[in-house]
Amino acid sequence: MEKVFASIITIGDELLIGQVIDTNSAWIAQELNKLGVQVKNRVAVGDLWDDIWQALDEESRKASLILITGGLGPTADDITKPLLCEYFGGKMVVHEDTLAHVTLLFEKVFKRPMIERNRKQAEVPDVCTVLKNEKGTAPGMLFEKNGVIFVSMPGVPHEMKWLMQHHVLPMVETRFTRGVIRHKTLLTAGIGESFLAEMITDIESSLPSHIKLAYLPNYGMVRLRLTASGEDATVLETELTSYFNQLLERTKDYLVIDEDLPMELVVGKLLKERNQTLATAESCTGGYIAHIITKHSGASAYYMGSVVSYDNHIKEKVLGVSSTTLNTVGAVSEDTVKQMAASVRQLMQTNYAIAVSGIMGPDGGTPGKPVGAVWVAVASADKTVTQLFHFRFDRSRNIELTATNALNLLRQLILGKL
Numbered sequence: 001m002e003k004v005f006a007s008i009i010t011i012g013d014e015l016l017i018g019q020v021i022d023t024n025s026a027w028i029a030q031e032l033n034k035l036g037v038q039v040k041n042r043v044a045v046g047d048l049w050d051d052i053w054q055a056l057d058e059e060s061r062k063a064s065l066i067l068i069t070g071g072l073g074p075t076a077d078d079i080t081k082p083l084l085c086e087y088f089g090g091k092m093v094v095h096e097d098t099l100a101h102v103t104l105l106f107e108k109v110f111k112r113p114m115i116e117r118n119r120k121q122a123e124v125p126d127v128c129t130v131l132k133n134e135k136g137t138a139p140g141m142l143f144e145k146n147g148v149i150f151v152s153m154p155g156v157p158h159e160m161k162w163l164m165q166h167h168v169l170p171m172v173e174t175r176f177t178r179g180v181i182r183h184k185t186l187l188t189a190g191i192g193e194s195f196l197a198e199m200i201t202d203i204e205s206s207l208p209s210h211i212k213l214a215y216l217p218n219y220g221m222v223r224l225r226l227t228a229s230g231e232d233a234t235v236l237e238t239e240l241t242s243y244f245n246q247l248l249e250r251t252k253d254y255l256v257i258d259e260d261l262p263m264e265l266v267v268g269k270l271l272k273e274r275n276q277t278l279a280t281a282e283s284c285t286g287g288y289i290a291h292i293i294t295k296h297s298g299a300s301a302y303y304m305g306s307v308v309s310y311d312n313h314i315k316e317k318v319l320g321v322s323s324t325t326l327n328t329v330g331a332v333s334e335d336t337v338k339q340m341a342a343s344v345r346q347l348m349q350t351n352y353a354i355a356v357s358g359i360m361g362p363d364g365g366t367p368g369k370p371v372g373a374v375w376v377a378v379a380s381a382d383k384t385v386t387q388l389f390h391f392r393f394d395r396s397r398n399i400e401l402t403a404t405n406a407l408n409l410l411r412q413l414i415l416g417k418l
Helices: 024-034 049-060 080-087 096-110 116-122 157-175 193-199 201-205 233-250 263-274 288-294 312-317 323-328 334-348 395-414
Strands: 005-011 038-045 065-069 092-094 123-125 129-131 140-145 148-153 180-189 211-218 221-230 255-257 278-282 303-308 352-358 373-379 384-390
Touching: 005 024, 005 049, 024 038, 024 065, 024 157, 038 049, 049 065, 049 080, 049 148, 065 157, 080 092, 080 123, 080 140, 080 148, 096 116, 116 123, 123 140, 129 157, 140 157, 148 157, 180 233, 193 201, 193 211, 193 221, 201 233, 211 233, 221 233, 255 263, 263 288, 263 395, 278 288, 278 334, 288 303, 288 395, 303 334, 312 323, 323 334, 334 352, 334 373, 334 384, 352 395, 373 395, 384 395
Parallel strands: 005 038, 005 065, 065 148, 278 303, 278 352
Antiparallel strands: 092 123, 129 140, 140 148, 180 221, 180 255, 211 221, 352 373, 373 384
């Protein structure tokens, strides 16, 4: 068996114009990484015959496993299948098992007539191994050429994931010799990337060539990720842990967590461990904090709910914010978020509360309260802490930054650091 390097090719004009975000490549790379497969390259190409052909040629010179997603639908712009047929020198034939599967889907699941365009989903190059797609009509296809394995899968994420889990990853495990890749990640807050780099210069310079350090700044925080690659898992884990512990000790004053978790899960983990609960009162974020908390399974153990008080009338009538406060210092003020936090915590009978009110932009700012100005309050039964933030990005980025920083402020309150 040979050692495997992989390349990922994603196909579709929608990826290049930004209409669709390519989440497929990230997921595929993560799953391959778990098996010790290094991804050499990720390429996105449009629905152009020559560009796809060129990508196949170029990537097959770099990797022994090429994973392709997209372009397998029933419409005229889906050219991946006929191109692969020509590329590998085959001819199109009807795959009877796939035809039976597609027919059953239309009869039993979709409950609508199957037209000729749908029947063509069962046509495949006669030089491929067909990978049955239980989640859709387009089958996966496996080809081999000059010692390189090519796998073509639909671009629909849940279909691609099913094919990867049931066909591709098991094939990789049995077909290729794989190394060992291990990661360890920590999250810091309250220190910039350049200052952090200065702090750990000696540790970084002492790393052997098979252990890499990456700086991943985001939302005003910095992740440090160590990645080690080798052949012996036990030796690699011991070595990686030693360097990781050095980083933990050096960054302890700024450490948020020694795991690769988003901030909402960091807070959720703290609350769950303490059997405590949280409610939120959101104005400028419009429920985004509630969204990122509840998108994770198990959040109901510690998250009770939110009041999205976007309008001042709701702040006053539902959350009991004083009309005097709103008329004098305004909605974007320390007094307002303190009252919002106290009210929602009492309303939902929780241990903690978060309240946010600000100006996300691009308009609405004033000299005294510019775009990006956000007041945050976090409250417990006996303490309320407020902080004014000044963000400087676009609307969506400012909302994300507000959510992450509000959750981090709550983390500090829970841990008694405020």
